[in-house]
Amino acid sequence: MIGLFDSGIGGLTVVRALLQKYPNVNFIYLGDTARFPYGNKSKETVERYAVEDAKFVIDKGAKMVIVACNTASSLAMEKLRKTYPGIPFVGVIEPAAKMAVQVSNKSIGVIGTRATVGSGIYDTVIHSLKPQIKVQQKACPLFVPLVEEGMFSDQITKIMVRRYLTSLRQANVESLVLGCTHYPFLQPLLQRFMGNKVNVINSAEAVVQEANDLYPDLFLETPDIHQKIAFTDTSAYNDDLAMRWLGKRVEIISV
Known part of the structure; x- marks a missing residue:
């Protein structure tokens, strides 16, 4: 079990x-x-x-x-x-970090709750695996309540995706780690915003x-x-x- x-x-x-x-x-x-x-x-x-x-x-x-x-x-x-x-x-931290490192050479974006981002754990684990990679993190605190309300593709969700992820898209990150298990509910929306060239890493898988x-x-x-x-x-x-x-x-x- x-x-x-x-x-x-x-x-x-x-x-x-x-x-x-x-x-x-x-x-x-x-x-x-x-x-x-x-x-x-x-x-x-x-x-x-x-x-x-x-x-x-x-x-x-x-x-x-x-x-x-x-x-x-x-x-x-x-x-x-x-x-x-x-x-x-x-x-879920180490498996997602390993997957991101395997498909990235220069930069990785990480999104998560304030607690996860504030802990710095993804930065630590990713740099232990590939020290030269640049890690950029962004707390996205409203994603979780939006998911809990079932608002996977509502207009307010699209607005928050743009607000939270614009800086990561402009930074041309190679991969985006979904550092919260709620976020795969939003994966299609996140992938569309970031573009098909960005590897979206689902920590669940x-x-x-x-x-x-x-x-x-x-x-x-x-x-x-x-x-x-x-x-x-x-x-x-x-x-x-x-x-x-x-x-x-x-x-x-x-x-």
């Missing part, structure tokens, strides 16, 4: 990437919609939330946890590994590949399939979005 958690619905992009490659894998996903967003919280608060989220999926049988949240991956990985030493944790490379035994499909999703603040909208985004019905359980 693979566990995943995020501050809200954004981690569903990781679940979708997981199911596209391993449609019959067992998983439990928690979206902490009651305490969303994490991107404007302190490190101590994000650590506490992440530990509680991880406990939920571990108690449900998870043998490995994908931290499907860039903010938690930036601020809480050390705390998670110390709290649950017997459980492997895979965050990257982390699934990384997790499978590290722990392939946990991705084995079994005849007895258990695929479950939980939200800390239940709503018909979240349940419906999960079904539509994943393209299949999965069990929605209570917290």
Whole structure:
């Protein structure tokens, strides 16, 4: 059983990437919609939330946890590994950075929440892999609430894309890392604005590949399939979005 958690619905992009490659894998996903967003919280608060989220999926049988949240991956990985030493944790930062470095030689743009950008984690990881690359980061705090409201291509979303990304487009970055798992919901819009020559790096796809490379035994499909999703603040909208985004019905359980 693979566990995943995020501050809200954004981690569903990781679940979708997981199911596209391993449609019959067992998983439990928690979206902490009651305490969303994490991107404007302190490190101590994000650590506490992440530990509680991880406990939920571990108690449900998870043998490995994908931290499907860039903010938690930036601020809480050390705390998670110390709290649950017997459980492997895979965050989204390193896989996305590796993917970006593979297709970039000069410059990489990174967009994320204030907490992720403020942590400097992407800059650190990218430069550890390829020191000569220029990294330009931009906090895009309104993208997450727009996604949570289902406003994937509304006019206000297009306005914010232009406001946030114009400087990165003018800088001619080779790649754009979507440093928040909510952002793949906006990927078509972001790609159109940046242009087809820019590699848009989806951290959801990257982390699934990384997790499978590290722990392939946990991705084995079994005849007895258990695929479950939980939200800390239940709503018909979240349940419906999960079904539509994943393209299949999965069990929605209570917290």
